[in-house]
Amino acid sequence: MYLKENKKNVWKIYRKSFVSYWKNYIMGQDALTIPYKNYELKKLPCDTFIYPDLLHRFKPDCIIEIGTDSGGSAVFLSDQFDGKLVTIDINKPKQETLNDFKKRDIVFVHSDATLKKTMEEAKSHCFGNTFIIDDGSHRTTHVYESFKLFSPLVKPGGFYIIEDGMSGALLNCWRLNPMHMYKKFYQDRNTFQPNYAIDKILKEYPDFTLFEEYDKYMFSTTYRGILRKKEDK
Numbered sequence: 682m683y684l685k686e687n688k689k690n691v692w693k694i695y696r697k698s699f700v701s702y703w704k705n706y707i708m709g710q711d712a713l714t715i716p717y718k719n720y721e722l723k724k725l726p727c728d729t730f731i732y733p734d735l736l737h738r739f740k741p742d743c744i745i746e747i748g749t750d751s752g753g754s755a756v757f758l759s760d761q762f763d764g765k766l767v768t769i770d771i772n773k774p775k776q777e778t779l780n781d782f783k784k785r786d787i788v789f790v791h792s793d794a795t796l797k798k799t800m801e802e803a804k805s806h807c808f809g810n811t812f813i814i815d816d817g818s819h820r821t822t823h824v825y826e827s828f829k830l831f832s833p834l835v836k837p838g839g840f841y842i843i844e845d846g847m848s849g850a851l852l853n854c855w856r857l858n859p860m861h862m863y864k865k866f867y868q869d870r871n872t873f874q875p876n877y878a879i880d881k882i883l884k885e886y887p888d889f890t891l892f893e894e895y896d897k898y899m900f901s902t903t904y905r906g907i908l909r910k911k912e913d914k
């Protein structure tokens with residue numbers, strides 16, 4: 682009955698929500714945050730099982746996250762593995778969050794992730810198999826600069842994840858018309874394109890390859906952004 686009544690509208694409603702989902706995500710609107718233990722994750726739904734699965738399978742000793750924001754993703758990630766979580770942000774989260782980080786043994790580094798001294802400080806807290814997750818400014822140049830600095834910390838078989846390549850790619854997609862109304866927010870469309878940085882990295886760093894196993898789930902900030910360092914032969 683429910684479906685029958687709505688038959689004509691199902692596609693219309695679905696399409697509208699799909700487009701507004703991505704539009705809101707790209708615009709950074711709060712509607713899309715995911716609640717987690719009194720925090721808000723700026724993630725997409727599939728991230729909440731992709732990250733736990735990847736961390737369970739590949740067991741890092743340490744994760745360096747670029748982009749703490751309100752702290753939700755740091756708390757979420759640290760709950761998913763038995764190791765050290767170091768999170769970096771150019772802006773400080775609330776004191777309450779920093780106190781919670783201390784209880785959870787999460788290290789916060791208040792600095793710019795495109796600087797060498799930031800990498801050195803983060804590195805000083807890390808050991809063993811270190812993974813990097815870049816959810817920082819998403820500017821093409823920043824993504825590339827941070828990769829150059831932090832990728833040497835990744836061991837063969839380890840991961841360097843660059844989030845939000847999908848949102849940059851969608852900005853280029855003329856078929857998703859409603860988003861184009863928001864083009865003015867991205868006067869220089871090349872600025873927020875992590876996907877351009879990923880392309881450049883894949884060309885220049887042949888020891889990293891795209892790990893595509895999770896791409897079939899689509900609704901993930903990691904879509905086309907999980908880079909794996911080749912294992913030693």
Ligand SMILES: C[S@@+](CC[C@H](N)C(=O)[O-])C[C@H]1O[C@@H](n2cnc3c(N)ncnc32)[C@H](O)[C@@H]1O
Pocket residue numbers: 721722723724747748749750751752753754755769770771772792793794795816817818823
């Ligand atoms: C998308 S938010 C991070 C969201 C968070 N990881 C989550 O999933 O809930 C991006 C964050 O990157 C930070 N950021 C921007 N540029 C940065 C830089 N150069 N170095 C370090 N952090 C930066 C911003 O202050 C912001 O808090």
